Amino acid sequence: MRSVTARPLKTSLWVLACGVASACMVGPNYHRPAAPTSPAYKEAQGWAPARPSDAADRTDWWTAFGDPILNDLEKRVEISNQNLAASEAAYRQAVALVAEQRAALFPTVSLTGSVTVSHGGFSNGTGTTIGGNATTSSYNVGAGASWAPDLWGGIRRSIQNAKANAQASDAQLAGARLSAQMELATDYITLRQLDEEKRILDATVAAYAKSLAVTQNKYKAGVAAKSDVLTAEAQLASTQASDADLEQQRAKSEHAIALLVGQTPASLTLPPAKWALQLPEIPAEVPSTLLQRRPDIASAERLAAAASAAIGVQVATYFPSLTLSAQGGLGGSGLGQLINASNPFWTLGATAAETIFDAGARHARVQAAKAAYDQAVANYRETVLTAFGQVEDNLAAQRVLGGEQVFTKRATDAAVANEAITLNEYRAGTVDYTTVATAQAAALATQTTELQTEAYRLTTAVDLIAALGGGWTAPTH
Numbered sequence: 001m002r003s004v005t006a007r008p009l010k011t012s013l014w015v016l017a018c019g020v021a022s023a024c025m026v027g028p029n030y031h032r033p034a035a036p037t038s039p040a041y042k043e044a045q046g047w048a049p050a051r052p053s054d055a056a057d058r059t060d061w062w063t064a065f066g067d068p069i070l071n072d073l074e075k076r077v078e079i080s081n082q083n084l085a086a087s088e089a090a091y092r093q094a095v096a097l098v099a100e101q102r103a104a105l106f107p108t109v110s111l112t113g114s115v116t117v118s119h120g121g122f123s124n125g126t127g128t129t130i131g132g133n134a135t136t137s138s139y140n141v142g143a144g145a146s147w148a149p150d151l152w153g154g155i156r157r158s159i160q161n162a163k164a165n166a167q168a169s170d171a172q173l174a175g176a177r178l179s180a181q182m183e184l185a186t187d188y189i190t191l192r193q194l195d196e197e198k199r200i201l202d203a204t205v206a207a208y209a210k211s212l213a214v215t216q217n218k219y220k221a222g223v224a225a226k227s228d229v230l231t232a233e234a235q236l237a238s239t240q241a242s243d244a245d246l247e248q249q250r251a252k253s254e255h256a257i258a259l260l261v262g263q264t265p266a267s268l269t270l271p272p273a274k275w276a277l278q279l280p281e282i283p284a285e286v287p288s289t290l291l292q293r294r295p296d297i298a299s300a301e302r303l304a305a306a307a308s309a310a311i312g313v314q315v316a317t318y319f320p321s322l323t324l325s326a327q328g329g330l331g332g333s334g335l336g337q338l339i340n341a342s343n344p345f346w347t348l349g350a351t352a353a354e355t356i357f358d359a360g361a362r363h364a365r366v367q368a369a370k371a372a373y374d375q376a377v378a379n380y381r382e383t384v385l386t387a388f389g390q391v392e393d394n395l396a397a398q399r400v401l402g403g404e405q406v407f408t409k410r411a412t413d414a415a416v417a418n419e420a421i422t423l424n425e426y427r428a429g430t431v432d433y434t435t436v437a438t439a440q441a442a443a444l445a446t447q448t449t450e451l452q453t454e455a456y457r458l459t460t461a462v463d464l465i466a467a468l469g470g471g472w473t474a475p476t477h
Contacts, residue, residue: 025153026319027312030160030305033377035384043395061470062185064280065458069270070188073261077180080262087169087176094166101162104155107147112329114140142329142345149324154316157309164306168299175295182466184260186459189277191253193455194246196275200447201243208236208440211423215433228433235437239444275451280461282398293469294387300380307373314366320354387467394464401457408450412443419443 062074078084116138150156212232218224258268328346355362422439425431 024151025156025312027153027157027315028308030308032301033304033380035381036388038388041388041392041395043392043399061465062181064278065185066278067188067192067276069273070185070277073184073188073257074181076261077184078177081180081260082262084173084177084180087173091166091169091173094162094169098159098162098166101155101159104148104158105150107145109143109145112140112142112144114138138331140329140331142327144325144327146323146325149322151322152316152319154313157312157316160309161306161313164302164309168302168306171295171299171302173295175299178295178466178470180260181470182462184257185462187253187256187260189455189458189462191250191257191270192273192275192277193451194250194253195272196451197448198243198246198250198272199274200444200451201239201246204440204444205236205239205243208232208239211436211440212236214427223429224433231433231437235440277458279454279458280465282461282464294467295469297380297383297387297469300376300383304373304376304380307369307376311366311369311373314362314369317355317362317365320352323351323353325349325351390467391464394460394467397460398457398464401453401460405450405453405457408446408453412446412450415439415443415446 060071060074063071117135118137119135212229215224215228215232219226219229254268254270255265257270258265261268326346326348328344330344419436419439419442422431422436426433426436
């Protein structure tokens with residue numbers, strides 16, 4: 001039998017056709033929010049306005065430092081780092097949610113089947129059956145479908161929301177990857193810095209031991225005071241203690257690297273190596289081409305898009321909903337009757353619903369969605385501002401440290417030369433040992449400072465690469 005007359009069915013189909021034809025989607029259409037901009041960096045020229053692009057390709061930027069071991073470790077981060085594995089799983093989850101939302105655009109179809117067997121007659125209480133002893137069977141096979149057409153675009157806005165969130169998740173995955181790569185590069189630089197510091201301290205300990213031997217001989221010869229011997233012993237012991245402490249610092253850096261590549265500290269050993277890291281030359285055009293590829297900017301912009309779509313989802317609840325349904329099938333008292341289709345049945349239905357009063361609940365949800373969008377826009381703009389600041393900071397650091405390194409090199413050369421001169425003068429008896437100790441301490445301090453400045457300049461280069469979003473390689477010329 002028919003559950004609705006032809007007129008209501010035609011009316012429902014007309015409403016559906018109008019809704020599909022108009023492709024109505026209530027709520028605001030998203031446009032990328034305006035962000036604070038500047039025609040150029042204060043510290044470098046060549047900057048262009050940010051245009052977040054989380055789909056941009058990123059290359060192995062760490063190869064610019066010229067260390068094969070670092071290159072190998074960085075490749076293992078992508079495969080074994082568990083934080084990246086978690087971020088990748090979150091991205092896959094977000095993609096699955098997009099597919100789930102998109103499925104709501106299509107009808108839901110179901111199949112049903114039933115068998116009923118009944119036995120007739122009843123007992124009169126004396127053991128006699130009244131009404132016969134018949135057994136009857138009923139078989140039914142049917143199919144049903146229901147569909148809630150997206151007349152006002154609520155489902156399509158939900159898809160937009162889920163898609164933007166998935167894109168934000170993809171950008172967050174890229175950000176997590178870049179963060180892990182950056183942390184590994186920084187830890188590796190620190191490891192090699194400690195190797196070089198130990199080389200310097202080992203050489204210094206050997207030199208101090210020789211100075212102590214010279215002082216002891218002069219004391220035995222009666223041309224040096226006991227205080228000179230004690231000063232030399234104290235200086236040697238203090239330097240030996242500092243030398244031993246470097247082993248503990250190095251172990252911590254090595255352990256941190258192991259965790260970043262997904263290994264236990266016991267399973268990774270990085271033998272000491274010479275200081276051979278190269279300072280990459282960052283092209284002047286980098287700010288104009290790569291700031292737009294920062295993952296955090298891309299993520300913040302996509303979250304703003306998702307928040308905009310969420311407004312449309314809530315606005316759609318102001319309007320009536322329509323659900324169309326249909327069922328049909330075959331029935332009979334035997335399987336043969338089902339095959340012969342002797343008893344077909346079908347029903348069509350259309351249901352419209354509209355909320356008349358909800359005490360302002362829908363209005364409140366719309367206002368909350370708009371506030372969430374305003375928050376997302378503010379977060380996006382703040383992310384852009386923060387990015388500009390980080391790039392400026394690191395460009396300034398690169399410039400200042402470059403000049404500072406020239407002076408530390410001069411200071412080291414002078415202090416090492418002075419150490420050699422004063423030691424010869426002490427052996428000749430023209431200066432006291434205090435002068436020698438002072439010169440030796442100055443030489444050690446300036447060598448350490450020069451190394452630290454060079455290492456800091458390298459880590460600042462890593463920070464600058466991360467601030468620019470990664471993805472560039474060293475020039476080939």
